[in-house]
Amino acid sequence: MTDPMQGVFRGFDIAGAGMRAELQRSEMVASNLANMHRTGNAQKEPYRRKQLVFEELLLEQQSGPGPGGRPGPVGGVAAGVQMAQVVEDETPFPVFFQPGHPDADASGQVLGSNVDLFQELVDMQVIERSFDANLQALRSYRGMLQNTITNMSR
Amino acid sequence: MTGLDLGSLGSIGGFDVANFQKEIMRVMAERGPNMIDAPKVGGELAPSRTTDTGEMRGGFEGLLEGAVGQVQSLQKDTQDKVRSMMLGEGAELHDVMIAANKSDMAFSLLLEVRNKLVDAWDKLSRSVM
Numbered sequence: 095m096t097d098p099m100q101g102v103f104r105g106f107d108i109a110g111a112g113m114r115a116e117l118q119r120s121e122m123v124a125s126n127l128a129n130m131h132r133t134g135n136a137q138k139e140p141y142r143r144k145q146l147v148f149e150e151l152l153l154e155q156q157s158g159p160g161p162g163g164r165p166g167p168v169g170g171v172a173a174g175v176q177m178a179q180v181v182e183d184e185t186p187f188p189v190f191f192q193p194g195h196p197d198a199d200a201s202g203q204v205l206g207s208n209v210d211l212f213q214e215l216v217d218m219q220v221i222e223r224s225f226d227a228n229l230q231a232l233r234s235y236r237g238m239l240q241n242t243i244t245n246m247s248r
Numbered sequence: 249m250t251g252l253d254l255g256s257l258g259s260i261g262g263f264d265v266a267n268f269q270k271e272i273m274r275v276m277a278e279r280g281p282n283m284i285d286a287p288k289v290g291g292e293l294a295p296s297r298t299t300d301t302g303e304m305r306g307g308f309e310g311l312l313e314g315a316v317g318q319v320q321s322l323q324k325d326t327q328d329k330v331r332s333m334m335l336g337e338g339a340e341l342h343d344v345m346i347a348a349n350k351s352d353m354a355f356s357l358l359l360e361v362r363n364k365l366v367d368a369w370d371k372l373s374r375s376v377m
Contacts, residue, residue, distance in 0.1 A: 103353070106346045113342045232346070239353055247360040 102239070104173070109232035111174025115148055116225040118177055122146050123218050130209035133197045134187070140197075141207035143183035151176045183208055274307075308369070312362060319358045322351040 126143050134140030151174045185208040193202030326347040332339035 103350050106350055110342055110346045114340065117340075117342075232349075236349055236353065240356070243353075243357050243360050247363060 105235035106232060108172060108174045109228045109235065111151065111176065112228035112231070113225060115146075115175045115177065116221050116228065119146055120218065120221045120225075122180075123214050123221065126209045126214050127211070130207050130211065130214075132207055133195065134205045134207075135197050135199045135203070136205075138197065140187055140205045141209065143185070143207065143209045145181050145183065147178045147181050148175050149178040308365070311365065315358050315361060319351065319354045322347075322354045326351045 122144055126141075129141040132141035150172065152172065187205040187208050190204045190206055191202055192198055192204045195202075195204045198204050326344070329339045329344045329347045331337075333341065333344050
C-alpha cells in the first residue's frame with residue numbers, strides 16, 4: 095500500500111468511490127439526453143437508453159491475491175462501489191408518423207429513441223441528491239476524525 | 249522502536265512509553281545541562297541518525313521524522329493530484345479534494361502528536377531538574 099494512512103482514511107475513499115459512481119451515472123444521463131433525438135427505422139436502430147449497474151467493492155477484492163497467489167478471503171470490509179456494466183433499456187421504441195423525415199420508411203413511419211425526457215430529469219435529481227449524500231458522509235467522517243484529534247489532544 | 253508509524257491507529261496505540269522514556273533519559277544524558285533547550289522541534293533538531301540501510305534509528309528525532317515523512321508523502325500525493333488535474337491527466341475533482349482532506353487530517357494529527365511528545369518531554373525534563 096502506498097497510502098501511509100490507508101486504514102484511517104478508508105472512509106474518504108469509500109465516499110469518493112460513491113461520488114465517482116454518481117458522476118458516472120450523471121454522465122450516462124447526459125449521454126441519454128444528448129442522444130434522445132437520434133431516430134431510426136427497421137433497418138437502423140434508434141438510440142437505446144442506457145443505464146449503469148453498480149456493484150459493491152470489498153477490501154479483499156481491492157487488495158488482490160494474498161500470499162502464495164491464492165485470492166484473499168471474500169467479504170468483510172467495505173471499500174466502496176464500482177461500475178459493473180452498462181445495461182440497455184429494452185422498452186420498445188415509440189413510432190411516429192412523419193413522411194418527410196429522412197429516417198422515414200415507405201409507410202412514413204419513424205422510430206424514436208426510447209429515452210424518456212422526464213424520467214431522465216428525475217434520475218438527474220436523484221443523482222444530485224445521492225452525490226450530496228456521499229459528500230455529507232465524507233463531511234461527517236472528517237468531522238469525527240477531526241473531533242477525535244482536537245478533543246483528545248487536551 | 250522504529251519511528252512513530254502512522255500506518256494505522258493501532259500502532260499509535262502500541263506506542264511504547266517505557267522505551268520513549270528511556271530514550272528521553274538517554275538524550276538528556278547526552279546533552280547534559282542543555283537539555284531544556286532540546287525540545288525545539290521546529291528549529292534545531294539534531295540530524296537524524298540512520299543506519300547504513302537507511303532505516304530510521306528511532307529515538308525522539310526519529311519518532312517525529314518518521315511521522316513527518318508520512319504526512320509529507322500524503323501532501324505530495326495531494327500535489328501530484330492537483331497537478332495531474334490541472335494538466336488534464338485524468339485526476340478528478342473529488343479525488344483531488346479528498347487527497348487534500350487526507351493530508352490536512354494527517355497534518356493536524358501530526359501536530360497534536362508532536363504537541364503530546366513535546367509535552368511529555370517538558371514534563372520529564374522539569375521533573376528531573
